[in-house]
Amino acid sequence: MMNTNCCGSEKTDDIDRISSLPDDIRTHILSFLSTREAVQTCILSKRWINSWAYAPDLKFDIGEFELPDFENFYEDVAVEFVTKFELLMKSVLEKRETSCANIFQLWLHSGAYWPRTQVVNNCIDDAMKLGPQECSIILCSCENLNLNTDLIFTCASLTYLQLWLFTHAGPFVAIEPNSINLPCLKILNLDGVIMSDDSFKNLLLGCPVLEELVLENCCIGIIEICSNTLKNLVLHSCFCLIRLKISTPNLLYLNILVVTKEIILLNMLSLVNASISVPSWYDHDKYITRGRDLIHNLSNVESLQLEFNYPEGKAPKKDFSDCPVFNNLKCVKLLSYGLYDFDLAPFFLLHSPKLQELILENKHGRVTEFLEDETALEGPRDALVQREFLKTVRIVGFQNDNGFVDRLINMLLIHVKIIGDIVIDP
CATH class of the missing domain: 3.80.10 (Leucine-rich repeat, LRR (right-handed beta-alpha superhelix))
Structure with a gap:
């Protein structure tokens, strides 16, 4: 009112x-x-x-x-x-x-x-x-x-x-x-x-x-x-x-x-x-x-x-050579406590034509003890087929273990000619 x-x-x-x-x-x-x-x-x-x-x-x-x-x-x-x-x-x-x-x-x-x-x-x-x-x-x-x-x-x-x-x-x-x-x-x-x-x-x-x-x-x-x-x-x-x-x-x-x-x-x-x-x-x-x-x-x-x-x-050898192509895959993240699964990365690089981002995360902690492990990241020194380009690689959880990170990057570069961004998160 x-x-x-x-x-x-x-x-x-x-x-x-x-x-x-x-x-x-x-x-x-x-x-x-x-x-x-x-x-x-x-x-x-x-x-x-x-x-x-x-x-x-x-x-x-x-x-x-x-x-x-x-x-x-x-x-x-x-x-x-x-x-x-x-x-x-x-x-x-x-x-x-x-x-x-x-x-x-x-x-x-x-x-x-x-x-x-x-x-x-x-x-x-x-x-x-x-x-x-x-x-x-x-x-x-x-x-x-x-x-x-x-x-x-x-x-x-x-x-x-x-x-x-x-x-x-x-x-x-x-x-x-x-x-x-x-x-x-x-x-x-x-x-x-x-x-x-x-x-x-x-x-x-x-x-x-x-x-x-x-x-x-x-x-x-x-x-x-x-x-x-x-x-x-x-x-x-x-x-x-x-x-x-x-x-x-x-x-x-x-x-x-x-x-x-x-x-x-x-x-x-x-x-x-x-x-x-x-x-x-x-x-x-x-x-x-x-x-x-x-x-x-x-x-x-x-x-x-x-x-x-x-x-x-008890990390077994892996052979996924008979698996199909991942025609839609854009991002793959591999997590490992023992660092043995990162050798799956070349498989996805080869079988995923649309892949833009690869994330590798260590959940074990420090990896010094793995630097002398010859089976970790074991793979071919040369690749018959090499990917032309990958937009991003993100490496997570390696703290100051630069030796292993360098080893990881070198392994990836065998399979990829050019990596756009390499991001390292401790």
Whole structure:
């Protein structure tokens, strides 16, 4: 409302402009707040008393109830904080309107003092009944997690699911849902879980439109991923104790760091970016054959990173002469702990006509002990075919071992007439 004072100028009365906003805008504002913050808006005005009950997102983070520091730490105080968090979850879900939720987040990382498992399970069950599209659950506890995931894995509205489970009682948390039906799920991110082979197989069958799968710190005996919809796949620090088999004709991005006895890659026709790391537990007696197979099935990529970690004294000879040409490869990065994989560089220089950048990274540390190793960087003194030009060579992690760097550069110059830039990062 505008008033005019005696001088003829306009004066603005105090107006509650936020409360006068349309309901959909106020609801949108609440989406940027945690659930605790959204509830606190009820004191703003009468119009805001029940607005939080219509907030599209449910975000519970025990970090908002921070425990005191160790100097002022008392068990009863910690329990009081956790109890407040339990009451918040319970009261919000009881009073919330039955409209659907867009996002459900539950982040519990309180260490020794953790909400009761039954309260957590009830919270998750009530939230899943609201049909959220996105679900992020991060739980960290000092005790065993007896989590009921049935309603999570049958929430048909989910398009995104993140489930990170950590416990000091063991390295993994077992999840064995009775049934799996996620017809809309496009992104699945699991961390810290252990599943039976059958449960994992049913998980993939229950996600018919899955486009991105991320498994970190997981344990599954046999991982077989056969999907026509998957575009991004990350398997990082996973224990696949028997076999890893991937057949994904529409996959674009692949990142593998897995402890396993066997890796099989099939139908990688669309793959653009790949990063493969095989740890020292790999069966290196069969390295040559499997190495050929791995590289053969990555021949369409534009960017490639390879890392093979050998047990001490077990670096095998490599012969990839029968592998195909990498017609699309523009950047290749070779990482080595023992410096034996850098002799793959000539292979890529010869078989990658579009290659622009070669990165060689030492992850071992100082390489003085390798200077006298005649097998390191062993290769022909002359090349029958020499590449005309390479735009960039980047050498990383050699500190002040200039002797080895010179040896490395000389090896590359046997196979390339002109290198545009040589960048050395200690």
